[in-house]
Each structure stands twice: as C-alpha cells, then as structure tokens.
Amino acid sequence: MTDESGDPNAPSDDDRDGSPEPRPASGDRPDGSSPLGHDGDGVRGRDVDGHSGDHGRDGRSRSTRASDSHRESETPPTPEPGSRAAGREERFLTRFRTARSGPLLFIRETLYSAIGVLAVGLLLFAISGVWPPMVAVESGSMEPEMQRGDLIFVTDPERFTPGYAQAGIVTVEVGTQEGYRSFDGNGSVIIYDPPDRAGSPIIHRAHFRVEAGENWYDRADPAYLNADDCESLSNCPAPHDGFITKGDANARYDQASNIAGPVQPEWVRGTARLRIPYLGYIRLRLAGLIAA
Structure with missing residues (x-):
C-alpha cells in the first residue's frame, strides 16, 4: 500500500499512533558511539600539557606509566631460584665449603x-667481666706459682669473691685468718696499673690495706722492708688509702721499693684466677714484634 505521496515506504495509517519517533539519548550518537570518545576504559583526550594521551582507569597517562616502567627496569632483579646467577652463587659456596x-x-x-x-x-x-680476660706473665716476680710466659685468666675483683673481701680483694692478712688461698698462698693476686706507670700492668699479691696518713711500718713484715722506721720507708706514712703489695719472689714490698704507692681500688684491673702454662709466650712474641 502507498500513501498519498506515492511513497511505498511511508508509514501506514495504522503505524501513525501519534507517538514521536525515539531520539538518541543525550550524548550518544545514533551508531552508539560517544561524541566525547568514551571507550569504556578511559577518556581519550589531551593531557594538561596539551599532548594527546590515553588515560587509564587509574588516571595515569601513557607517558607516566612508561616512566614508572623505566624506573622499575633500573632495579637489578633478584636471581630467581634455579636461574644462572643463583646457580653460580651455589657453585661458589659449594667450592668454598669443600x-x-x-x-x-x-x-x-x-x-x-x-x-x-x-x-x-x-x-x-x-x-x-673484664677485657682483656687474659694476661701474659712477663717477669719472674711471682715464681714459682707463675712463670714467665704463663697465660693468666683474670676476672673482675667483685666476681667469685667472698663477702669479707675489701673492694673485692682478700689480703694476706685477712686470708690467713679466713683460710682464703690462691696460687698456693694466702690472699688475692691482683693485676694493677698505677696511672703514673709507663709499661705493662703489675701482677702481685695484696698483703694488707692501709689508710691515708697511716704509719704502716709497724704492721709490715720486717723481712720485706728496707728501712728502720716509717720516716726512712717509702710511702710511709701512707699518702692515700690502698693495698700494700708484693711479688712472691720479690724481697721487698712494692711500696718499700717505690714501684708504686699503696694500690687504690680503681687501679686494679682484675684478680688472677687460673694459670695456663706457656700459652702466654705467643702473646709476648706478638707484642715484641709489634714493638720492634
């Protein structure tokens, strides 16, 4: 059937129901594409700098993603297990161990x-509790219990010491009363280092303690003195509190020979505990080589 204009494709009277013909939705073209270039993944347009770019879902341009990829490529990759680099490391470790x-x-x-x-x-x-914990005997002043070249294990004076010790030190005087012995003698063998001494520390036995200004001549064993009274005895009266010491093999007190004044507790580096024969020669040799 044709209409009055003779157009065979014109709508018939039955099709004309007064409803307007549907139009494309706002922003859509008849072919379904978006006029702004929406492609589902992002918006194709221009970057803020005027260059075209493809913005993804995360809002980054293609150039930004390329820059991130370049930075990641600068970091050297960690060898994957079983890779050549990992295999070389494993072979080296195996050779090193075997x-x-x-x-x-x-x-x-x-x-x-x-x-x-x-x-x-x-x-x-x-x-x-002290460093170094071992000292080498350099002289024969403590023979026969300590020989030159022996290695002596030393501890802090306060460790492994009975309660009646004075500043962690048991003197011969107190040790004789209490039965305290070390290195086949009464009292503690101490390692001390006077501040005005040039050389190695001294390892001798503590005999008794004196106070500042004390006349200790009357308390001393006359066999270990080289004077007839306090006035003619070095360090008498005592210039300060401290211990009177002597090497077992020496004829005089250290203070009578003016080797050192009464030994103050802060001068004491440790107390001798154990002797290891001959092992100290290694340390003495090394010290000699360094000095030479």
Whole structure:
C-alpha cells in the first residue's frame, strides 16, 4: 500500500499512533558511539600539557606509566631460584665449603679461626667481666706459682669473691685468718696499673690495706722492708688509702721499693684466677714484634 505521496515506504495509517519517533539519548550518537570518545576504559583526550594521551582507569597517562616502567627496569632483579646467577652463587659456596687446597681453603680456614677466637673471647669476657680476660706473665716476680710466659685468666675483683673481701680483694692478712688461698698462698693476686706507670700492668699479691696518713711500718713484715722506721720507708706514712703489695719472689714490698704507692681500688684491673702454662709466650712474641 502507498500513501498519498506515492511513497511505498511511508508509514501506514495504522503505524501513525501519534507517538514521536525515539531520539538518541543525550550524548550518544545514533551508531552508539560517544561524541566525547568514551571507550569504556578511559577518556581519550589531551593531557594538561596539551599532548594527546590515553588515560587509564587509574588516571595515569601513557607517558607516566612508561616512566614508572623505566624506573622499575633500573632495579637489578633478584636471581630467581634455579636461574644462572643463583646457580653460580651455589657453585661458589659449594667450592668454598669443600675446597681442600688453594686460596679458598686458606680464606676459609682463616675465617673459621677468627670466628672461633672471637667466640672464645666473648665467652671469656662474659664470665670474667673484664677485657682483656687474659694476661701474659712477663717477669719472674711471682715464681714459682707463675712463670714467665704463663697465660693468666683474670676476672673482675667483685666476681667469685667472698663477702669479707675489701673492694673485692682478700689480703694476706685477712686470708690467713679466713683460710682464703690462691696460687698456693694466702690472699688475692691482683693485676694493677698505677696511672703514673709507663709499661705493662703489675701482677702481685695484696698483703694488707692501709689508710691515708697511716704509719704502716709497724704492721709490715720486717723481712720485706728496707728501712728502720716509717720516716726512712717509702710511702710511709701512707699518702692515700690502698693495698700494700708484693711479688712472691720479690724481697721487698712494692711500696718499700717505690714501684708504686699503696694500690687504690680503681687501679686494679682484675684478680688472677687460673694459670695456663706457656700459652702466654705467643702473646709476648706478638707484642715484641709489634714493638720492634
């Protein structure tokens, strides 16, 4: 059927119901595309700097994502397990552990020795409370109980000391009364270092304690003096509080020979506890080489 204009495609009277023909929704084209270029993933337009770019869901331009990718590529990747780099590391460690000759053996044994010495040193320090925890005997002043070249284990005076000790030190005078002995003699053997002394610390036995201004001549053993009265005796009267000391093999008190004044507690570096024969020669040799 045709309409009055003769157009065979014109709508019939039945189709004309007075309803307007539907129009495309706002912002949509008849073909379904968006006039602003919406593509579902982002907006294609221009960046703020005027350059075209593709903004993704996270709002970053393609150039920004490329810059991030470049920075990530600058970080060297960690070797994946089973990769060539990881395999080379594993082979080197295996050779290092199993080498029986050559530089790797020398380096490994030196490293293990250093670690062993460090571990022993830390253990001894934890027990003794002083550093160094070992001293080498350099003279024969404490013979026969200590020989030159012996290594002596030393502890803080306050450790492993009975309650009747004075400043952690048991004198020969007190040790004789209480039965306290060390190195086959009464009283403590101490290591002390006077501030005005040039040289190694002294390792001698503490005999008795004096107070500042005390006339200690009458308390001393006359066999260990080289004077007839306090006026002719060095460090008498006592210039300050401290201990009168003597090497077991020496003929005189240290204070009578003017080796040191009465030993103050702050001069004491430790108390001798254990003797290891001959091992101190190594330390003495090293000290000699360094001095030379």
